[in-house]
Amino acid sequence: MKLTVRVFAAYADAIGSDHAVITVAEPATVGSIRSAIAALSPLLPPHPVIAVNEAYATDDVAVHSSDEIAVIPPVAGG
Amino acid sequence: MKLTVRVFAAYADAIGSDHAVITVAEPATVGSIRSAIAALSPLLPPHPVIAVNEAYATDDVAVHSSDEIAVIPPVAGG
Amino acid sequence: MSRSGIVDLPIDVSAIVGEVQAPGHGAIATFLGTVRGSSGKRVVTGLEYSAYVEMAEREMADIVREAAALASGAEVVAVHRVGNLVVGDSCVMIAVGHAHRGPAFDACRYVIEEIKKRVPIWKREHYADGSTEWVNAAAPQARAAGTSA
């Protein structure tokens, strides 16, 4: 299936866009889609932090085509 | 010598005034004048806290007639 | 009432203090983060904060709820500003009202520490020489964070 991934801050600069489309096998989990996300740019880390539906997600979380997926660079608020 | 003692808050209510005059022997120290201050009212504690020249004073501090003496009730600021 | 949010207008300190004042609250602790004029050896002329707004608001709301649970009876307001800020502007404010000062300080401190760890907000510093740089202060450490960050 195809997934649109939201991309922010330094990672958005790295790929030149605030989103990217990846193609992954089903059934998918955060663990199974991570490498496809990391492959978006050599400037991304090999194991980027992923959010699903606006929450940090562990590797075992299932991913469906309707989910909102995002890749989260190191945060710097405050 | 005679000393004027400044008296505040609950202690001022106890003696009915914001100051009192005590007569003490010379040379005087905070330790030697404390009982005369405590005697101003039975509502004062036997060993009240004394300030000399706007600073908390230990028993060994010398007291002269020109010093500003005060008796300090438990504080309640903040 | 406790609340939190991502905002794009200046932070009104008095108004937020007023929100956590109540007859039962003898203690109000606040924290205000402001844009500093230097970063390491470089002169900072401005800062650009961006956020994954929907998620940032959810994380902020979680943190405020956690703080209010830690300090039972606390009223907690936390706001973080995004957009272009100049040196001296406030970027984040936390205010906690409580009956007692200990829980008020503790809850206030908790909120700023957690914001810095978890809320998906990023900042890009603009330097006097015209260059810019994303500031990587922390890898996100959510309680449910990925195994690899």
Next chain:
Amino acid sequence: MSRSGIVDLPIDVSAIVGEVQAPGHGAIATFLGTVRGSSGKRVVTGLEYSAYVEMAEREMADIVREAAALASGAEVVAVHRVGNLVVGDSCVMIAVGHAHRGPAFDACRYVIEEIKKRVPIWKREHYADGSTEWVNAAAPQARAAGTSA
């Protein structure tokens, strides 16, 4: 510039925060003490703060100096109000500006704790039934306090 004082007018929160803002201060911690509407089981209608003003100002100045020494580079403002206050009024405010939040929080906390221990200020609560009472929160614990309190 660090300062302290006993005041008899309302405390202007924004103005005091402004005093400790500086390009080098990324963190501002504040504490605001306000008059609570109850004390134990009794309904408080107002509070009367009085002070040995000259000594209170000296003690406040000492405490501010100590806090600025603890948190090197801190700017510290501390004011305590005296006179007749009603429920919700602010009686004390402390603001600390520092490069970093840890020292800012620590210095702020230090100042309020020491004010409560050492500064010769007293309060009399006025109750709904018309009675009044001096509140004895603490025997003064100056570093140079008398041996017997």
